[in-house]
Amino acid sequence: MAAKIGRNDPCWCGSGRKYKACHEEFDRKIETIKNQKHKVPTHDMIKTPEQVAMIKESAKVNVECLDVVADKIAIGMSTEDINDIINEVCKKYGAIPAPLNYEGFPKSVCTSINDAVCHGIPSKDEILCDGDIINVDCSTILNGYFSDSSRMFMLGNVTEADKKLVQTVKECVELGLEQVKPWGFLGDMGQAVHDHAKANGYSVVREIGGHGVGVEFHEEPWVSYCTRRGTDILMAPGMMFTIEPMVNAGSHEIFIDEDNNWTVYTEDGSNSAQWEIQVLVTEDGHEVISW
Numbered sequence: 001m002a003a004k005i006g007r008n009d010p011c012w013c014g015s016g017r018k019y020k021a022c023h024e025e026f027d028r029k030i031e032t033i034k035n036q037k038h039k040v041p042t043h044d045m046i047k048t049p050e051q052v053a054m055i056k057e058s059a060k061v062n063v064e065c066l067d068v069v070a071d072k073i074a075i076g077m078s079t080e081d082i083n084d085i086i087n088e089v090c091k092k093y094g095a096i097p098a099p100l101n102y103e104g105f106p107k108s109v110c111t112s113i114n115d116a117v118c119h120g121i122p123s124k125d126e127i128l129c130d131g132d133i134i135n136v137d138c139s140t141i142l143n144g145y146f147s148d149s150s151r152m153f154m155l156g157n158v159t160e161a162d163k164k165l166v167q168t169v170k171e172c173v174e175l176g177l178e179q180v181k182p183w184g185f186l187g188d189m190g191q192a193v194h195d196h197a198k199a200n201g202y203s204v205v206r207e208i209g210g211h212g213v214g215v216e217f218h219e220e221p222w223v224s225y226c227t228r229r230g231t232d233i234l235m236a237p238g239m240m241f242t243i244e245p246m247v248n249a250g251s252h253e254i255f256i257d258e259d260n261n262w263t264v265y266t267e268d269g270s271n272s273a274q275w276e277i278q279v280l281v282t283e284d285g286h287e288v289i290s291w
Contacts, residue, residue: 013048029183030236038185039233045221046238047214051145052280055214055240058095058142059149059278059290065089065109065138066151066291073153075130079111083122086138098139098146098217105262110137110150117205117246117254117264117272130156133166135274139217148213148242149290150276161249162271168200169247169273176225176245180279180286182237189235190227193245197225203252205272208264210242213278237283244276 005012011022034040047055065086072085086109090097097108105121112120112135113128120135128134137150152166172193179188197204210223221233225245248254250270257263266272278290 012043013046014050015048026236030234033183033234041221041233041236041239045212045219046236047240047280048238051214052238052240054143054145055147056289058140058145059147061090061093061095061142062138062140062147062149062290064093065140066136066149069136069138070151070153073128073134073136073155075128075132075155077128078124079113079120079122079126079128079134080124082111082136083107083109090140093142096141098141098148099137102217110135112137112263112272112274114271115266115269117248117266118208118274119262119264121260121262128155131158131162132156133158133162133271133273137274137276141217145215146213146217147290148217148276148278150244150274151291152273152275162273164200165202165247165249165271166273168197168202169245170275172196172225172245172247173243173275173277176243177277177279177286177288180235180243180281182235182281182283182285184235185230186221186223186233186235186241187227187231188229189243190223190225190232191229193225193243194227197245197247202247202249205246205248205252205254207254208246210244210276212239212241214240235281237281239281240279240289242276242278244274246272246274248272 007020011019100108132155139148176189176193212219250268253267280287
């Protein structure tokens, strides 16, 4: 990569600085690791400081959406009411809910209850009940930049088993986040997530994972939570992706609702939980952008 641009030419990142004073050393390090037969990020996976600043503005809206949901969610409300909250907050800031009309998705947020793993479609007929656990997955576009995160909510008299599931998945995300650092590998994070879920008797969904995000809704890399330490793509400063393991109380097997072609359920009817954060790899560690 370093040989493709002159040392005194403007850097490929758009900083306006000369390449030798900007990303030349970065590219040399990436090339060395690539020559060791590791998968490495391409330039378009590296966010510039200007892009990061704009993505953070989008994330402020996304976080507020989930904060308002956290304040208002209650037994007896419909998942359509949650959709309305997201629309109201986005409208307040001139933002756009990223899921709305994305590949035909009909609503502004995903609301996945109990055995729904992900991509639940809000409805006025779906009422939150005592004992439910629900994942609210919110994604926002502001001035063309994307943010993405989700939270679990427990309603009323939730069983001890479901409380443990929800808490354990949150711990999985936290343990995975500890492994996000420059010049490590995405598999370091994936194994930390998977090991903690498995140690608590749970299974991790294999077919659906996290993703790069920021300039587009879904970017490279695809993020698995069934990988091993020292494998998968190199984590380099400027990379941004989600950590969002979907963890089932029973089997990892899933199926898609044939009626709406969106909602994913556990095959065995066991409950599922997911937390999602959006993470930036920094020069000395990581920064959580949306939660």
